[in-house]
Amino acid sequence: GAVVSQHPSWVICKSGTxxxxxxxxxDFQATTMFWYRQFPKQSLMLxxxxxxxxxxxxxxxxxxxxxxxxxxxxxxxxxxxxSAHPEDSSFYICSALGAEQFFGPGTRLxxx
Amino acid sequence: KQEVTQIPAALSVPEGENLxxxxxxxxxxxxxxxxxxxxxxxxxxxxLLIQSSQxxxxxxxxxxxxxxxxxxxxxxxxxxxxxxxATYLCAVENNFNKxxxxxxxxxxxxx
Numbered sequence: 001g002a003v004v005s006q007h008p009s010w011v012i013c014k015s016g017t018x019x020x021x022x023x024x025x026x027d028f029q030a031t032t033m034f035w036y037r038q039f040p041k042q043s044l045m046l047x048x049x050x051x052x053x054x055x056x057x058x059x060x061x062x063x064x065x066x067x068x069x070x071x072x073x074x075x076x077x078x079x080x081x082x083s084a085h086p087e088d089s090s091f092y093i094c095s096a097l098g099a100e101q102f103f104g105p106g107t108r109l110x111x112x
Numbered sequence: 113k114q115e116v117t118q119i120p121a122a123l124s125v126p127e128g129e130n131l132x133x134x135x136x137x138x139x140x141x142x143x144x145x146x147x148x149x150x151x152x153x154x155x156x157x158x159x160l161l162i163q164s165s166q167x168x169x170x171x172x173x174x175x176x177x178x179x180x181x182x183x184x185x186x187x188x189x190x191x192x193x194x195x196x197x198a199t200y201l202c203a204v205e206n207n208f209n210k211x212x213x214x215x216x217x218x219x220x221x222x223x
Binding site for chain 2: 032034036042043044045046049091093095097100101103104105106108
């Protein structure tokens with residue numbers, strides 16, 4: 001099946017700093033990618049839809065100024081968590097829409 | 113808004129047992145339904161995908177059924193093994209390719 005990668009796989013940062021997470025479709029082009037987050041012992045919740053060449057669309061309750069999404073090419077979407085706080089600590093998973101939707105391996109963010 | 117519920121939340125069985133995991137969803141206007149496995153601290157492994165026009169899919173010891181009109185799906189695992197221990201997630205995809213996940217069933221298969 002198609003491969004989606006995420007980088008980094010885990011990151012620890014200090015409160016107030018910004019963190020960028022990359023999502024790449026390695027062997028297919030994806031005009032649409034999605035970002036999800038998963039808090040401990042909870043399920044995945046859709047955060048936003050990332051559209052190549054246009055603005056992302058955010059789910060209700062997700063701050064677009066805090067979670068900046070850039071989908072600059074057909075194989076790369078980035079999620080930047082700005083001014084991260086401990087409550088942003090979570091597991092962030094992306095997916096890319098090809099013939100079907102393929103999920104990345106996730107990025108664990110810990111904010112101290 | 114689509115709500116996905118999975119029952120039970122946790123399940124512990126001895127090795128060799130057959131078991132059934134349940135998933136229900138509130139909006140029957142789905143594009144497809146997918147079952148995933150998630151190991152602790154890891155990403156998602158796709159197990160079975162059932163398109164909205166299909167009733168079931170099988171892969172090895174796994175069989176998933178879909179009753180779209182009643183908003184239900186089941187995942188049947190035959191002859192369970194300790195390596196099957198993981199959290200199983202049910203997710204429905206709508207016509208805009210958005211996934212809505214259940215909270216999962218944590219399975220423990222005891223040797």
